[in-house]
Amino acid sequence: MKRKRFAVAVLLLFAGQAAAAPQRIMSLKICTDELLLDLVPPERIASVTFLSREKAGLKFWPQAANIPVNHGSAEEILQLHPDLILTDPFMAPSLRPLLAKTGAKVLEVPPAENFDQIRSVTRMVAKAVGEEARGEALIARMDADLQALAARRPKTPLTVAGWGTGGFVPGTGGLFDSMLTATGARNVERGAFGYYDVESLIAKSPDALVYGDTYSGTTSLRADQDQHPALLKRYVGRRVTYTALYGCGVPQSARIARELQDALLKVQQ
Numbered sequence: 172m173k174r175k176r177f178a179v180a181v182l183l184l185f186a187g188q189a190a191a192a193p194q195r196i197m198s199l200k201i202c203t204d205e206l207l208l209d210l211v212p213p214e215r216i217a218s219v220t221f222l223s224r225e226k227a228g229l230k231f232w233p234q235a236a237n238i239p240v241n242h243g244s245a246e247e248i249l250q251l252h253p254d255l256i257l258t259d260p261f262m263a264p265s266l267r268p269l270l271a272k273t274g275a276k277v278l279e280v281p282p283a284e285n286f287d288q289i290r291s292v293t294r295m296v297a298k299a300v301g302e303e304a305r306g307e308a309l310i311a312r313m314d315a316d317l318q319a320l321a322a323r324r325p326k327t328p329l330t331v332a333g334w335g336t337g338g339f340v341p342g343t344g345g346l347f348d349s350m351l352t353a354t355g356a357r358n359v360e361r362g363a364f365g366y367y368d369v370e371s372l373i374a375k376s377p378d379a380l381v382y383g384d385t386y387s388g389t390t391s392l393r394a395d396q397d398q399h400p401a402l403l404k405r406y407v408g409r410r411v412t413y414t415a416l417y418g419c420g421v422p423q424s425a426r427i428a429r430e431l432q433d434a435l436l437k438v439q440q
Contacts, residue, residue, distance in 0.1 A: 192301030193276070197253035199243045199262065201228070202419035203280050206296045207257060208232040209422065210305050217251045227384065227416065231423060245269050255299060283420025285349040286317060293422055309422040316425035317353060320432055324355030329435055332359040332372060335382030335397045340365045340372075346420045351381075353425070354432035369399045379438045380406050381431065383415030409438050 195217040198204045204219040205228070213234050221242055222228060223235035241247040245266065248256070253275045260279045262270075270277045278299045283289040290310050297306025331351055333341045341347040342360035351358055359377040367375070380402065403410075411434040414427050 193253075193255035193299070195251065195253045196255045196257065196300060197241065197248065197251055197275075199241065199248075199256065199258040200280075201417045202259065202282065202421070203257035203296070204228070204235070205232065205416065205419050205421045205423070206280070206293060207300070208235055209309055210297055210302045211300050213238050215300075217253045218247065222417065227414065230414070231416070248273060257296065257299075284344065284346045285420070286313070286353070286425065289313065289420045289422060289424060292420070313422040313425040316429050320353045320355075320425070320429055323432060323436070325436065325439060327439075328355050328357045329378040329439060330359050330376075331356045331379050331381055331435070332367075332375065332377040333383070334372065334380040334402075337396060338366050338368060340367050346418055346424065349420075350424055350428040350431060353428045354435055356432075356435055369396065369401055373401065373405065379409045379411055379435060381435075382410065382412045384412045411435060411438065 192215075194215050196207060196211065196215055197217045198207045198219045201220050201222040204223045207216060207219065208223070209232070216238050218239045218241040219235055221240040223232065223238070224240055229236060239251075241251075243266075248269065253273070256270060256273070256275050256277045258270075258277065258279055260281055262279075276299070278296070280292050280296060281288075283292045290313075293306050293310055294303070297303050297309075333347050333351075340360045341358075342362045342364045343358055344363050348358050356379075359375050372380075382397065411431065413431045413434070416423065416427065
């Protein structure tokens with residue numbers, strides 16, 4: 172009899188935990204979209220941001236095409252009645268009192284700019300959505316990708332410039348640099364970031380240029396500079412494109428770093 176009572180108590184405990192998991196989760200930022208889409212099934216997602224319907228995101232999370240989207244407005248939040256809202260620490264101050272009135276739990280997820288921080292935010296969101304085992308599986312896959320990266324690091328590192336954002340060159344301390352370091356390459360910009368014109372970039376003489384593909388093919392003055400004829404001529408066979416994922420630090424970043432490493436190794440051949 173005691174064993175039966177204990178078994179029933181355990182079942183009730185787990186049933187209570189399952190019931191407590193949020194069922195109408197709303198994400199207000201693209202980076203929390205990406206984590207959420209990796210962690211829970213679409214039926215538990217009330218809304219993600221409109222950016223998740225763009226080509227760059229759909230390549231990794233095609234299920235977002237069938238999930239309602241939001242633009243972060245107060246009206247959308249009130250209409251959807253979420254039980255959990257994922258956002259970041261940089262939301263508009265005027266939005267905080269409104270979120271408090273919804274009765275939903277609000278989780279402010281900090282940006283992740285290295286792989287330790289990715290582990291931290293993944294566990295944070297996984298716990299909030301009741302999918303801790305799934306979070307650990309994502310981290311394990313990321314760590315396996317990092318081990319594969321370490322095994323293929325070149326003996327002579329390339330010096331690389333992150334290009335393709337209108338002259339903004341990401342430097343050390345950010346996500347791009349963490350991914351680049353994992354590949355075994357060296358960042359040409361040793362500060363936090365730099366703004367380069369075409370002449371300055373050529374003077375730095377990186378071995379390769381790396382372009383993010385989030386908005387590749389979009390016509391703009393920025394793109395005109397990114398594809399300057401002097402660079403196209405100088406860097407024939409030494410221009411690499413990678414999936415930038417809006418600069419979000421998520422477990423997929425290690426898999427993307429592996430693709431980046433493959434492309435950079437071809438430059439060295």
